[in-house]
Amino acid sequence: MDNSVSPMPEAPLAMMEVEKTPSSTPMHDCPPPPDKRYDDDEKSTWQCGSWCEYIFVVVTSSILLLSAIVMTVFWVIFYRQGYSLEDPGKEFNFHPTLMIAGYITFAGFSVLLYRICRCCSNLIVKLCHTFxxxxxxxxxxxxxxxxxxxxxxxxxxxxxxLHSWLGLICMGLFAFQFVIGFFSFLVLLCCENATYKFRSTMVPIHASVGVATFMLAIGAAITGFTEKALNDIGRDTYSTMVEEGIIINSIAIILIALGILVPFAVRRTNSPASFKVYVTETI
Structure with a gap:
């Protein structure tokens, strides 16, 4: 009877040698890995704290954006005798109302769209942003x-x-921003692949100039309300904390709060949406 141990079969050894042998296909000939969107990044995983922060910032900013225009209309109607094209004083009242609506409410919501419309495609968000x-x-x-x-x-x-100077600069920046953004992110989509790198480069520039314009608009609005209060209410009356002065101050506080919340929402570095807005340009 033979008690010797049988040698290990050679097949597994051969398979192991094959596994160790480098692939004959060069790495550069392999197809590239599929593109990863920012949603697939591990860093963009939403935790409970991220959701709470997202809800707080978006809801609070939306309420303040609407409150700014509502408070302005309330101030004009109840303390500035309303609107009229025939009376120069009442015609002036269109100015703060329309400027707050344009520079603050509409422009503010266009910025927040990149936080609110997370379930929509990038193209739809861009079209809403442009709208x-x-x-x-x-x-x-x-x-x-x-x-x-x-x-x-x-x-x-x-x-x-100073208010008029800030307003003129703000108008120039807004017009420049709209034209460049419309051309870079909508018109150039007709040559999507050829303009990909250019559009990706323009994303942080466009976003930064947009936030700067929004902040400048807030500064112009606050100086305008202060100028109006001192000229129309009067320094002596204004210093006694009259109701109209409190309303004007409240509008200014709302604008300051927006100046803090909206840039925070856009520039939040660890927010998942920051990958979408500032790093990738997918269309």
């Missing part, structure tokens, strides 16, 4: 014409105050 900016344009133009005509009728000098 809100397009709605802001007639508000800004009509608001500018209203104050210009009102001052012409009362022989008031133009463009001497």
């Amino acid at each position: 809100f900016h397009a709605c802001a344009i007639p508000c800004i133009v009509l608001g500018f014409l209203a104050v210009f005509d009102s001052k012409n009728q009362t022989a008031t000098p133009h463009f001497y105050s």
Whole structure:
């Protein structure tokens, strides 16, 4: 009887040698891995804290954006005698209302769309973003014409105050931003592959200039409300904390809060949506 141990079969050894042998196909000939969207990134996984922060920022910002225009209309109707194209004083009232609607409410929602519309495709978000900016344009133009005509009728000098200077700079930036954004992110889609790198480069620039324009609009609005309070209410009356002064101050506080929340929502580095807005340009 043979008690010797049988040798290990050679087949497994041969298989092991085959596994160790490098592939004959060069790595550069292999197909590239499928593109990963920002949603697939492990860093973009939403935790409970991320959801709470998202809901708080979006809901609070939306309420404040609507409150800004509602409070402005309330102030004009109950403390500035409303609107009229025949009376220069009442015609002027179109100016703060339309500027707040255009620069703050419409422009603010166009920025927040990149946080709110997470379930929509990138193209739909861009079209909505463009739509809100397009709605802001007639508000800004009509608001500018209203104050210009009102001052012409009362022989008031133009463009001497800090508020007017900030407003002119803001108008220029807004127009430049809209034209460049429309061309870069919508028109150039006709050559999607050829313009991919250019559009990806333009994303952070476009976003940064947009936030800067929004912040500048808030500064212009606050200086305008302050100027209006000092000129129409009077320094002595304003210092006694009259109701109209409290309303104006409340509008300014809302604008300051928006100046904090909206840039925070956009520039949040560990927010999942930041990968979409600032890193990738998928269409």
